[in-house]
Amino acid sequence: MRAAVIVFPGSNCDRDLAVAFEQAGFKVDMVWHKDASLPDGVDIVGVPGGFSYGDYLRCGAIAAQSPICKAVVDHADRGGYAVGICNGFQILTETGVLPGALLRNAGLKYICRTVGLKVESSDSAFTEGYNAGDVIGIPVAHHDGNYFADDNVLAALRDQDRIAFSYTENPNGSAGDIAGILSENRRVLGMMPHPERAADEGHGGTDGTALFRALSGVLAPA
Amino acid sequence: MKARVHVMLKNGVLDPQGEAVRHALGAMGFDQVEGVRQGKVIDLELAEGATEADITEMCEKLLANTVIERFEIELV
Numbered sequence: 001m002r003a004a005v006i007v008f009p010g011s012n013c014d015r016d017l018a019v020a021f022e023q024a025g026f027k028v029d030m031v032w033h034k035d036a037s038l039p040d041g042v043d044i045v046g047v048p049g050g051f052s053y054g055d056y057l058r059c060g061a062i063a064a065q066s067p068i069c070k071a072v073v074d075h076a077d078r079g080g081y082a083v084g085i086c087n088g089f090q091i092l093t094e095t096g097v098l099p100g101a102l103l104r105n106a107g108l109k110y111i112c113r114t115v116g117l118k119v120e121s122s123d124s125a126f127t128e129g130y131n132a133g134d135v136i137g138i139p140v141a142h143h144d145g146n147y148f149a150d151d152n153v154l155a156a157l158r159d160q161d162r163i164a165f166s167y168t169e170n171p172n173g174s175a176g177d178i179a180g181i182l183s184e185n186r187r188v189l190g191m192m193p194h195p196e197r198a199a200d201e202g203h204g205g206t207d208g209t210a211l212f213r214a215l216s217g218v219l220a221p222a
Numbered sequence: 223m224k225a226r227v228h229v230m231l232k233n234g235v236l237d238p239q240g241e242a243v244r245h246a247l248g249a250m251g252f253d254q255v256e257g258v259r260q261g262k263v264i265d266l267e268l269a270e271g272a273t274e275a276d277i278t279e280m281c282e283k284l285l286a287n288t289v290i291e292r293f294e295i296e297l298v
Contacts, residue, residue, distance in 0.1 A: 057284070057285070058287055061284060061287065062284075065283070065284060093289075094287065099289075100289060101289040101290045103235065103236065103238075103290065104238050104239060105238070106236060106238050107238070108238045108239065108242055146236070148235060148236075148289070148290055149289070173236065173238075
């Protein structure tokens with residue numbers, strides 16, 4: 001099982017994400033943003049949190065045009081698995097792999113604390129380690145996590161059971177309290193909260209561990 | 223050749239920064255302000271021969287996120 005974690009200038013959760021993958025049994029390759037291809041045999045791509053390219057222009061906008069992102073889009077288009085966390089979620093929306101956009105938090109403040117997340121769908125390789133309706137505690141750390149999509153997209157996300165996580169108490173103004181969404185084929189997850197920061201006893205919480213364990217269960221060679 | 227691109231949030235998309243500016247103006251006594259929307263202005267210096275279609279493509283692919291923003295191109 002191999003995971004690739006993309007590293008942009010300004011990424012700061014790349015190593016945390018790599019450790020979370022490793023603890024779930026993945027071999028991890030760190031992949032620099034200027035590389036034009038992913039290593040052979042990658043089962044899942046992790047797009048980490050941080051402030052890629054200093055959040056210039058819009059969060060994730062410039063990263064989305066980097067050489068490696070073309071490879072990530074191709075990987076997703078081929079049906080490959082990918083997870084984008086925080087800035088990684090913003091990048092995946094900017095590439096169009098996931099619908100919608102992340103706006104400035106409605107309260108204008110940077111929010112950094114553990115929030116309650118309701119598992120809306122356990123029907124994905126990312127969330128099958130939870131039960132729908134479970135409430136878990138996962139940290140958020142963002143200034144632009146206010147999910148926006150037009151009414152048609154929001155209806156499609158709901159109708160197709162593609163809302164993975166919602167906030168129990170909406171911290172940022174997100175439409176429909178949305179914290180994380182799945183692609184149409186359910187193989188790409190984007191979420192603002194950081195499961196990799198709740199994946200070790202030392203973090204003060206381990207509610208994120210089940211996400212990485214579930215992935216290793218699905219992606220392990222039969 | 224120069225072009226100026228104006229990028230604004232679409233109508234209906236919440237602009238909390240514009241809203242904060244409106245509040246501040248109100249608190250300063252400018253009661254006549256009923257709404258504020260904040261956007262970006264991007265100046266491009268272009269080689270001769272660049273077309274408005276080129277700039278439109280730049281806007282659609284990078285300068286604006288058309289999910290949430292609209293843009294206007296001004297050739298100057």
